[in-house]
Amino acid sequence: xxxxxxxxxxxxxxSVLLAQAAGLGGGLGLAPVAPPSTVAVSDSVSxxxxxxxxxxxxxxxxxxxxxxxxxxxxxxxxxxxxATAVLDDLQAAIAxxxxxxxxxxxxxxxxxxDAISDAQESVETVVDEQEDQNVAxxxxxxxxxxQVRLAADGPLVPSSPTxxxxxxxxxxxxxxxSVKTELDGGYCYRGACNITDKVKTTxxxxxxxxxxxxxxxxxYATNSGNFQNIFADIYSDCSGSECGRNTAGDxxxxxxxxxxxxxxxxxxxxxxxxxxxxxxRATFIPNSTRYYDGVKTGTAKCKTGSNRSCPYV
Numbered sequence: 001x002x003x004x005x006x007x008x009x010x011x012x013x014x015s016v017l018l019a020q021a022a023g024l025g026g027g028l029g030l031a032p033v034a035p036p037s038t039v040a041v042s043d044s045v046s047x048x049x050x051x052x053x054x055x056x057x058x059x060x061x062x063x064x065x066x067x068x069x070x071x072x073x074x075x076x077x078x079x080x081x082x083a084t085a086v087l088d089d090l091q092a093a094i095a096x097x098x099x100x101x102x103x104x105x106x107x108x109x110x111x112x113x114d115a116i117s118d119a120q121e122s123v124e125t126v127v128d129e130q131e132d133q134n135v136a137x138x139x140x141x142x143x144x145x146x147q148v149r150l151a152a153d154g155p156l157v158p159s160s161p162t163x164x165x166x167x168x169x170x171x172x173x174x175x176x177x178s179v180k181t182e183l184d185g186g187y188c189y190r191g192a193c194n195i196t197d198k199v200k201t202t203x204x205x206x207x208x209x210x211x212x213x214x215x216x217x218x219x220y221a222t223n224s225g226n227f228q229n230i231f232a233d234i235y236s237d238c239s240g241s242e243c244g245r246n247t248a249g250d251x252x253x254x255x256x257x258x259x260x261x262x263x264x265x266x267x268x269x270x271x272x273x274x275x276x277x278x279x280x281r282a283t284f285i286p287n288s289t290r291y292y293d294g295v296k297t298g299t300a301k302c303k304t305g306s307n308r309s310c311p312y313v
Contacts, residue, residue, distance in 0.1 A: 050187050050189065050286070051189060053082045053085065053086070053189065054082075054086070054187040054188065054189035055069070055072065055079070055082060055083050055086040055087075055187060055188045055189065056072065056185065056186070056187045056284070056286040056287045057069055057071070057072045057103070057185070057186065057187070057188065058071070058072075058183055058184070058185040058284050058289075058291045059071070059103065059104055059183070059184065060181075060182055060183055060184075060293045061105060061182060061184075062105055062165070063104055063105060064104045064105050064115065064118070065102045065103060065104035065115045065116070065118075065119055066104075066115060066118035066119040066121075066122050067104070067122075068103065068104055069083060069087070069119040069122055069123065070119070070122035070123070070125075070126060072287065072289075073122070073123050073126045073127075074126055075287065075289045076287060076289070077126060077127070077130045079287075080123055080126065080127050080130075083119075083123050084120070084123055086188050086189060087116055087119055087120050087123065087188075089189075089190055089191045090102075090112075090116050090188060090191055090192075090193075091113065091116050091117075091120075092191065093191030093192065094112055094113050094116070096191075098191060098192070099192070100112055100116075100188075100191060100192055100193060101192055101193045101194065102115055102116070102188075102193055103184065103186060103193055103195055157279075157292055158279055158292055158294030161237055161240070161242075161275070161277060161296060163294055164277045164278075164279070164294040164295055164296040165294065165295055165296065166295075166296055166297075166298065167179050167180070167295045167296075168180070168203075168295070168297060168298075170298060170311075170312040171204075173311070174311040174312045174313070175206065175309060175310075175311050175312075176204050176205065176206050177204070177205040177207075177276070177297040177298060177300075177312060178202070178203070178204055178205075179202075179203050179205070179278070179295050179297060180200055180201065180202050180203065180295075181200070181201050181203070181232065181278055181280035181293045181295055182198075182199065182200035182201070182280075182293060183198075183199050183200075183227070183280070183282055183291055183293055184197065184198040184199075184222075185197040185198075185226055185227060185284050185286075185291075187286070195222060196222065196224040196226055197220075197222055197223060197224050197225075197226045197227050197284075198220075198221060198222040199218075199219075199220045199227050199230060199256045199282060200218070200219065201216050201217070201218040201232070201280060202216065202217050202218075203215065203216050203278060204216075205276045205297055207236075207274045207276065207297075207300040207302075207310040207312075208308060208309070208310060209268050209269050209270055209302045209303075209308050209309075209310060210265065210266065210267070210268050210269075210308075211236075211244075211263050211264060211265040211266060212236045212244075212263065212264045212266075212274065212276055213261060213262075213263055214234050214246075214248060214261065214262045214263070214264070214276070214278070215259075215260075215261045216232075216248060216259060216260060216261075216262075217259040218230075218249075218256060218257055218258055218259065219256070219257055220255060220256030220257050223256070225285075226284055226285050226286055227256060227282045227283070227284060227285075228254065228255075228282070228283050228285060229254045229281070229282065229283045229290075230249065230254050230255065230256040230280070230281070230282040231247065231248065231249030231250045231254050231280075231281060232247065232248045232249050232278055232279060232280045232281065233245065233246075233247055233248075233278070233279040233281070234246050234247065234248055234262060234264055234276070234277070234278055234279075235264065235276065235277040235278075235279075236264040236266050236274060236275075236276055236277075237274065237275045237276070237277065238266055238267070238269050238272060238273070238274060239269075239272050239273055240273070240275075243266040243267065243269075244264040244265055244266040245264060246262050246263065246264045247262070248260065248262040256282070264276070269302045269310065270302055270303070270304045270305075271301075271302060271303075271304045272301075272302055273299050273300065273301055273302070274299070274300040274301075274302060274310050275296060275297055275298070275299050275300065276296065276297045277294065277295070277296045277297075278294070278295050278296075279292055279293075279294045280292065280293045280294075280295075297312070298312045298313075299312065299313060300312045300313065301313045
């Protein structure tokens with residue numbers, strides 16, 4: 001299965017990333033993803049109010065249900081049995097004619113039942129890969145399988161420009177680019193799923209020959225407090241290579257609300273191309289995992305001479 005650009009890394013395994021994140025600037029906030037019409041949106045629900053064995057998942061509007069489940073199990077393979085039980089309950093609920101409220105885009109699935117089947121296959125794949133790696137570790141270490149604890153394995157943090165998804169559209173006569181970063185989180189349990197948290201930031205990017213302006217407006221509307229430390233890294237790529245970076249969002253309390261403007265400076269790009277990238281990040285407390293949503297703009301081409309503009313082409 002191909003994983004879309006939402007990325008995760010377990011907090012326990014991310015001490016270096018936490019250190020790198022300590023210097024973000026801005027006042028970033030993130031607003032709720034408008035869920036599909038079939039998704040139930042819960043009142044405020046904290047992790048300690050949800051029964052043990054519930055399956056917590058996070059994704060953006062482009063990710064399928066199966067991708068969200070796969071990401072969760074990859075981040076913490078120990079939940080594979082719970083995930084399997086939850087998915088079996090969802091299939092049983094569908095068979096009984098109940099609405100299960102699956103979050104996520106339809107993806108390639110033709111029905112909720114197909115989407116759950118895809119998720120079940122994803123869990124089986126992760127478990128098989130885990131077992132294969134355990135066997136390899138036992139061969140090297142000479143220890144019984146049940147004494148080997150394989151570290152959680154999740155997708156890498158988006159870093160290369162190819163890891164970021166092209167989203168949004170040009171506006172203002174192609175002088176600006178509008179794009180959103182967003183995440184929603186929730187849980188599935190006993191035959192139904194619920195969205196407990198939704199965060200989103202709307203960005204307007206204005207490229208310039210010697211620097212790019214990133215304006216943002218953020219909101220955390222469906223707020224159970226399960227997302228924390230919400231902020232973003234912002235980048236400029238000149239002729240395909242990173243030429244500047246900054247951060248947006250840690251000047252306040254990182255609670256996912258507010259607005260602001262940040263800039264990324266770079267050398268004069270007269271006659272050259274520019275592209276901007278945004279990497280939103282948030283820690284989801286129920287599974288102690290940091291999630292990422294990486295997006296990029298279209299390509300801008302800078303004018304020469306006295307014209308300082310860089311319209312998107």
